[in-house]
Amino acid sequence: MTAEMEQKFNQNRRLLLKAGVSSVTLALAVSSGLLLPRKVIAHWPKEAFSAQTVEMALSALLGKTEPIYTGKEVQFKTALPPSYAVNGASVPVEIQSDLEQIERVIILVEKNPVPLIMSAELMEDVVMPFKTMIKIAEDSNVIAIVCADGKLYSTTRFVEVDIGGCG
Amino acid sequence: MGTSVSSKDRIRAKLKEGRTVVRVLLAHPMHTGRVKDALEELIPIEFIQDIRCWRNEIEVLSMKCGTGIARNPYFSFQLAAGVSGDAIRITWVDNKGAKGAAETVVK
Numbered sequence: 001m002t003a004e005m006e007q008k009f010n011q012n013r014r015l016l017l018k019a020g021v022s023s024v025t026l027a028l029a030v031s032s033g034l035l036l037p038r039k040v041i042a043h044w045p046k047e048a049f050s051a052q053t054v055e056m057a058l059s060a061l062l063g064k065t066e067p068i069y070t071g072k073e074v075q076f077k078t079a080l081p082p083s084y085a086v087n088g089a090s091v092p093v094e095i096q097s098d099l100e101q102i103e104r105v106i107i108l109v110e111k112n113p114v115p116l117i118m119s120a121e122l123m124e125d126v127v128m129p130f131k132t133m134i135k136i137a138e139d140s141n142v143i144a145i146v147c148a149d150g151k152l153y154s155t156t157r158f159v160e161v162d163i164g165g166c167g
Numbered sequence: 168m169g170t171s172v173s174s175k176d177r178i179r180a181k182l183k184e185g186r187t188v189v190r191v192l193l194a195h196p197m198h199t200g201r202v203k204d205a206l207e208e209l210i211p212i213e214f215i216q217d218i219r220c221w222r223n224e225i226e227v228l229s230m231k232c233g234t235g236i237a238r239n240p241y242f243s244f245q246l247a248a249g250v251s252g253d254a255i256r257i258t259w260v261d262n263k264g265a266k267g268a269a270e271t272v273v274k
Contacts, residue, residue, distance in 0.1 A: 044216045049233040090237040109235060113201065117235035122244075123227045127186065130244045133237035135199075165237070 048116050054108050054143065057116040058087035061106070066152055073099055073153040074146045077129065080140050081159050088165030089135040095144045097128045097153070105130050105132035111140035175271040176245055180255040187249030187273055189220070191257055192241050194267075199234040213263055220257045222246055249273055 051057035080094035095105060101124055107117040117134050136142065136159055145154045172214030180187055193215065200212025210233065220228040227246060253273040260266050 015242070044231050049231075107235075112235055113199075113245050114235055116233050118230055118232045120228060120230040123225070125222065125225075125227045125246045125248075127245045127247050130242070132242040135235050158220055 001051045043102065045119070049114060054110055054115045058106075058145075059110060061119055062152075068145065068152040068154045070154055070156070071143060072141070073097060073148075074123070074144060074155045076142075076155055076157050080131070081134075081157055083131045084160045084162075085136065088138070088161035088163055090133045090165065091136050091142075091159065091161070092127075092131065092133050093142065093144070094131040095146065095155075097146050097149040099146060099153065102126065102128065102146055102148045104145075106143075106145040106147075107132070107134060108143040108145070109134065109136050109140050110143065112123065112137045115126045121127050121140065143161075176257075176259075176267050176272045178255060178257055178269040180249075180253070180271050180273045182249060182251065182273060183245075185223070185248065186226075187246040187253065187255070188243065189217075189246060189255055191218075191269070192239060193218075193259060193269075194239055195259075195261065197234060197236055197238045197240065213261060215259050215261045217260045218242075218257060220255065221258075222249070222256075223254055244263040 045061055046058050048060035051060050074095065074097045075097055077094035080092045082091070085091045092111070093107060102122055104122065105120045108115045109117055112135070120130070120133075134142070139158070139160045141156050142159050143154055144154050145152055177192040179190045195215050196213060197215065198210045198213040200209065202210050204210050206208040213236045215236065216231050218228075218230040218232065218240075219226060226245065230242070232240070251273055254270060255273065256268065258266065258268045
């Protein structure tokens with residue numbers, strides 16, 4: 001702790017004491033996470049999950065349309081998703097990446113009525129691979145986007161389905 | 168816990184090559200609101216919106232989901248490092264306010 005931080009801490013402590021906040025209340029506040037400098041978890045992004053196109057979903061989710069790099073940084077595992085799925089109601093997807101400090105993982109299915117499948121915010125402890133099971137309504141591109149160090153990386157795989165999985 | 172069905176949720180965590188592998192299986196129908204039942208009536212939309220995961224009281228993951236996650240949501244991911252005895256906990260909430268939770272200890 002630097003001298004400056006310590007001074008600030010002491011100031012804060014004094015303010016709290018002045019305000020008559022008991023140590024019990026403070027302990028409760030700390031344990032409930034109110035005072036922890038943790039990443040703010042946003043509410044469920046209704047607009048992004050209402051969007052009917054990939055572009056609209058991404059701009060609603062990320063606030064702006066940023067350049068997305070398509071390279072080897074992010075990849076689907078072989079056959080996850082498969083290029084042909086009999087039942088679109090449950091298709092496995094596994095995302096692999098060697099990027100460090102991944103902040104977010106997004107999965108989209110271009111032709112689904114709701115293209116945005118999920119968006120996960122990751123703290124620094126989480127590492128790939130990330131696997132889940134998704135629904136695919138009809139033959140469609142499946143897109144995975146990873147956000148690391150403020151940059152977006154994506155990979156795409158076309159999946160044919162026999163029985164659509166969205167009703 | 169409301170209309171929780173947490174007893175059917177499953178979570179497993181094990182150490183593998185210096186990492187903690189977490190696997191989660193939740194019991195939920197994930198209705199899209201576009202499927203009709205046997206009486207030709209639409210089954211109301213019902214899906215998990217929010218899944219959060221903690222390791223020893225530190226939040227590591229926050230997932231926002233739509234109806235596109237398959238029925239009985241499954242997901243797995245890895246956490247850097249980890250030791251035997253770590254507590255891994257998840258909670259979920261669906262669009263109707265139903266909640267669930269599951270916890271495990273790394274072996």
